[in-house]
Amino acid sequence: xNSELDELIQKYFDGEISxxxxxxLQESLRSDKASLACFIEIAYLHDRLRGQVQAQAAxxxxxxxPRDLEQEKSINLAPxxxxxxxxxxxxxxxxxxxxxxxxxxxxxxxxLWKGNNTNALAGVSExxxxxxxxxxxxxxxxSIDVEPMSESSPPKRRRVEWDDRKPIKPPLDxxxxxxxxxxxxxxxxxxxxGQDFITGCDGQSSWxxxxxxxxxxxxxxxxxxxxxxxxxxxxxxxxxxxALLQLQAVSDIxxxxxxxADEDQEILEPRRLLVATKKRGxxxxxxxxxxxxxxxxVIEHIRFVDMPYGPERITVxxxxxxPPTVPEDFFxxxxxxxxxxxIERE
Amino acid sequence: MDNRIREAAKQWTRVQPVISAxxxxxxRDFAARDDLLQEIAVAVLExxxxxxxxxxxQSWAIGIARNQVHNYYRRVxxxxxxxxxxxxxxxxxxxDDAGAETLHRLQFLSGCxxxxxxxxxxxxxxxxxxxxxxxxxxxxxxxxxxxxxxxLQRLRDRLRDCIxxxxxxxxxx
Numbered sequence: 001x002n003s004e005l006d007e008l009i010q011k012y013f014d015g016e017i018s019x020x021x022x023x024x025l026q027e028s029l030r031s032d033k034a035s036l037a038c039f040i041e042i043a044y045l046h047d048r049l050r051g052q053v054q055a056q057a058a059x060x061x062x063x064x065x066p067r068d069l070e071q072e073k074s075i076n077l078a079p080x081x082x083x084x085x086x087x088x089x090x091x092x093x094x095x096x097x098x099x100x101x102x103x104x105x106x107x108x109x110x111x112l113w114k115g116n117n118t119n120a121l122a123g124v125s126e127x128x129x130x131x132x133x134x135x136x137x138x139x140x141x142x143s144i145d146v147e148p149m150s151e152s153s154p155p156k157r158r159r160v161e162w163d164d165r166k167p168i169k170p171p172l173d174x175x176x177x178x179x180x181x182x183x184x185x186x187x188x189x190x191x192x193x194g195q196d197f198i199t200g201c202d203g204q205s206s207w208x209x210x211x212x213x214x215x216x217x218x219x220x221x222x223x224x225x226x227x228x229x230x231x232x233x234x235x236x237x238x239x240x241x242x243a244l245l246q247l248q249a250v251s252d253i254x255x256x257x258x259x260x261a262d263e264d265q266e267i268l269e270p271r272r273l274l275v276a277t278k279k280r281g282x283x284x285x286x287x288x289x290x291x292x293x294x295x296x297x298v299i300e301h302i303r304f305v306d307m308p309y310g311p312e313r314i315t316v317x318x319x320x321x322x323p324p325t326v327p328e329d330f331f332x333x334x335x336x337x338x339x340x341x342x343i344e345r346e
Numbered sequence: 347m348d349n350r351i352r353e354a355a356k357q358w359t360r361v362q363p364v365i366s367a368x369x370x371x372x373x374r375d376f377a378a379r380d381d382l383l384q385e386i387a388v389a390v391l392e393x394x395x396x397x398x399x400x401x402x403x404q405s406w407a408i409g410i411a412r413n414q415v416h417n418y419y420r421r422v423x424x425x426x427x428x429x430x431x432x433x434x435x436x437x438x439x440x441x442d443d444a445g446a447e448t449l450h451r452l453q454f455l456s457g458c459x460x461x462x463x464x465x466x467x468x469x470x471x472x473x474x475x476x477x478x479x480x481x482x483x484x485x486x487x488x489x490x491x492x493x494x495x496x497x498l499q500r501l502r503d504r505l506r507d508c509i510x511x512x513x514x515x516x517x518x519x
Contacts, residue, residue, distance in 0.1 A: 007499060014473075015374060050474045124351070125355045
């Protein structure tokens with residue numbers, strides 16, 4: 001590669017080129033295909049670097065917020081056979097955003113604020129971007145909070161048909177969900193008596209660890225995701241990417257303007273809200289609200305309104321947490337119970 | 347949502363990296379590039395009914411982008427350090443004709459960036475997150491604009507070499 005040409009191109013992109021140098025560069029681009037190819041290569045890199053660096057900055061912002069430190073202390077991801085220990089959560093940079101173009105799509109969608117059709121297109125485009133970015137993250141972790149149903153909700157909406165012979169599901173409130181890829185997950189809940197109840201899947205088998213009794217393991221990967229919110233709509237949150245994709249099919253998507261400050265006018269990193277409202281006749285949560293960082297597309301919160309969970313209908317808030325560092329076999333059940341625990345294969 | 351909008355969104359998402367790189371090459375200022383991309387997206391959506399599906403969507407969208415860049419320069423005035431009209435047309439054709447390999451190889455960028463030291467990352471952040479030019483970065487680190495410009499060039503060259511190496515390992519070259 002011609003290093004002089006290379007230098008000219010890079011000076012152009014850094015705004016350091018002189019008039020004479022620009023004329024020389026233009027002449028090369030006009031007459032030489034190899035120069036053109038070199039220019040395009042650097043142009044793509046330059047464009048992509050912007051998105052990449054901005055995405056990293058956004059993730060860094062999540063990592064370094066005070067809330068993340070609290071969450072870090074409250075999670076115990078150690079195997080049951082060891083003393084509980086605090087796990088360090090270095091940022092996983094392995095699978096960050098790989099295209100400035102993806103980051104730019106948000107800005108493009110923001111501009112499409114012209115009437116219902118334009119906004120719908122912007123919403124779909126943004127949702128696709130958020131999904132793409134979510135799927136790039138190797139490991140994702142969420143805290144789950146259940147919001148009380150509004151007293152104004154009709155009583156019949158608060159309960160669904162439920163077979164009383166089925167076991168009561170442990171509460172989802174204060175649960176933790178760790179996800180890798182599309183199939184691996186660990187959902188950590190507490191029973192009403194405060195004991196651990198953990199379900200998960202490692203891509204080979206799914207499993208459930210209740211406070212008592214054997215560890216149940218099944219080759220049916222979906223066997224124990226029935227406790228994961230969204231299962232009833234075939235969009236279990238352990239496969240968040242597919243769940244969000246399905247939202248597009250069953251919901252009207254609206255994109256709200258970027259917010260630069262909170263209610264107290266404290267300046268925040270710009271955030272945006274996507275709202276998916278279920279279409280009449282479709283199955284799914286009544287409403288899903290996705291709050292994400294406007295520039296990077298990284299999700300901050302997802303709120304599922306009116307999701308069935310056992311006999312109840314609940315509103316669930318998933319809040320993104322700092323991706324934990326976990327052992328490779330974290331999603332295998334052995335990581336979560338004493339080695340002498342009885343295993344029962346279903 | 348009708349299928350037309352869905353189709354437009356799908357097509358746009360696919361070609362947007364190419365359009366973004368082209369516009370970024372024509373209009374170096376990041377903020378201006380972002381604004382222009384918005385306008386191009388609007389133009390693409392509003393004229394999607396006139397798009398002939400028998401022809402490549404990317405070519406059609408780049409044509410719109412080229413026109414929007416032209417309009418942009420008519421609005422702001424062309425300064426002496428921007429490409430002339432002929433080159434912009436030439437670049438648009440070249441971006442459209444360029445194979446997808448260059449774009450696909452960029453998937454290795456994040457891995458290559460992990461190997462940079464902190465100082466290098468800081469310089470990239472100042473350039474690409476904060477949109478500082480070499481002179482402004484030089485002030486921050488008590489260096490010269492020329493030295494910073496050289497450092498940025500070396501960083502990009504390292505990243506390009508790394509991307510090429512990893513692409514070759516993956517059999518992409």
